[in-house]
Amino acid sequence: xxxxxxxxxxxxxxxxxxxxxxxxxxxxxxxxxxxxxxxxxxxxxxxxxxxxxxxxxxxxxxxxxxxxxxxxxxxxxxxxxxxxxxxxxxxxxxxxxxxxxxxxxxxxxxxxxxxxxxxxxxxxxxxxxxxxxxxxxxxxxxxxxxxxxxxxxxxxxxxxxxxxxxxxxxxxxxxxxxxxxxxxxxxxxxxxxxxxxxxxxxxxxxxxxxxxxxxxxxxxxxxxxxxxxxxxxxxxxxxxxxxxxxxxxxxxxxxxxxxxxxxxxxxxxxxxxxxxxxxxxxxxxxxxxxxxxxxxxxxxxxxxxxxxxxxxxxxxxxxxxx
Numbered sequence: 001x002x003x004x005x006x007x008x009x010x011x012x013x014x015x016x017x018x019x020x021x022x023x024x025x026x027x028x029x030x031x032x033x034x035x036x037x038x039x040x041x042x043x044x045x046x047x048x049x050x051x052x053x054x055x056x057x058x059x060x061x062x063x064x065x066x067x068x069x070x071x072x073x074x075x076x077x078x079x080x081x082x083x084x085x086x087x088x089x090x091x092x093x094x095x096x097x098x099x100x101x102x103x104x105x106x107x108x109x110x111x112x113x114x115x116x117x118x119x120x121x122x123x124x125x126x127x128x129x130x131x132x133x134x135x136x137x138x139x140x141x142x143x144x145x146x147x148x149x150x151x152x153x154x155x156x157x158x159x160x161x162x163x164x165x166x167x168x169x170x171x172x173x174x175x176x177x178x179x180x181x182x183x184x185x186x187x188x189x190x191x192x193x194x195x196x197x198x199x200x201x202x203x204x205x206x207x208x209x210x211x212x213x214x215x216x217x218x219x220x221x222x223x224x225x226x227x228x229x230x231x232x233x234x235x236x237x238x239x240x241x242x243x244x245x246x247x248x249x250x251x252x253x254x255x256x257x258x259x260x261x262x263x264x265x266x267x268x269x270x271x272x273x274x275x276x277x278x279x280x281x282x283x284x285x286x287x288x289x290x291x292x293x294x295x296x297x298x299x300x301x302x303x304x305x306x307x308x309x310x311x312x313x314x315x316x317x318x319x320x321x322x
Contacts, residue, residue: 192310223267
């Protein structure tokens with residue numbers, strides 16, 4: 001794809017600030033590979049103003065810890081249409097990556113009175129492994145940074161499209177990062193293709209969700225169920241990921257064997273399932289539904305913390321609920 005300035009800006013706006021993040025994928029840091037790769041790519045000298053600005057983005061905004069300096073960078077040097085996206089992250093902690101920054105190559109283009117530059121940047125992560133990224137600028141203002149470690153497939157595709165415009169060969173590290181991300185994304189999506197039963201541990205992005213039990217329970221004294229029965233779930237969560245995960249009862253829905261959806265039952269005093277589960281911690285709670293009698297039920301859980309779109313389906317029979 002031959003990139004256009006209009007495409008560049010539209011893409012940056014649609015991907016948003018989250019595109020600057022990295023997916024939880026394995027990074028290649030083989031010493032022999034890294035040494036060989038660095039020998040093939042020499043840092044460009046005598047940088048132009050766009051190339052200097054690209055490096056400043058990583059030094060001040062991505063690695064920096066000074067919120068005021070980041071805010072000033074956004075205010076003065078980020079393209080107006082994307083500045084708001086970056087202003088939200090100005091108080092974030094600086095990254096341990098983007099070390100040994102160097103410009104490898106840049107591409108400049110004029111189109112309909114506007115000028116855009118793509119800057120190919122090499123750096124090392126905190127383990128010393130080579131990383132590539134592309135800084136995009138329009139009319140001397142920073143617009144967006146693209147890299148192969150993004151969580152969203154659309155963003156990684158955008159990086160690949162832009163990377164193909166450069167003459168420099170694509171390093172093994174970049175190829176493997178993209179391949180690993182695609183594999184992990186497929187594995188994550190496969191979770192949503194399975195059907196589970198009560199007691200199964202289902203891992204979504206490192207967060208384990210388990211319906212420990214599902215039973216018909218007596219109605220509360222002043223809360224007669226409209227459909228005739230109440231199903232109560234005991235749900236447990238264990239956060240093995242690297243980020244806090246918010247879970248809530250509204251992420252659960254239920255249908256009967258005929259495909260009819262039913263509402264939750266809120267009359268119990270001890271039914272609660274809503275919390276932010278910290279990294280390495282666990283949480284348990286209850287979710288109840290107002291349902292008619294049915295031969296079986298399908299319980300759906302749609303995690304809000306996951307970047308992968310989908311829902312987990314559990315099936316439970318009437319006999320299992322007794």
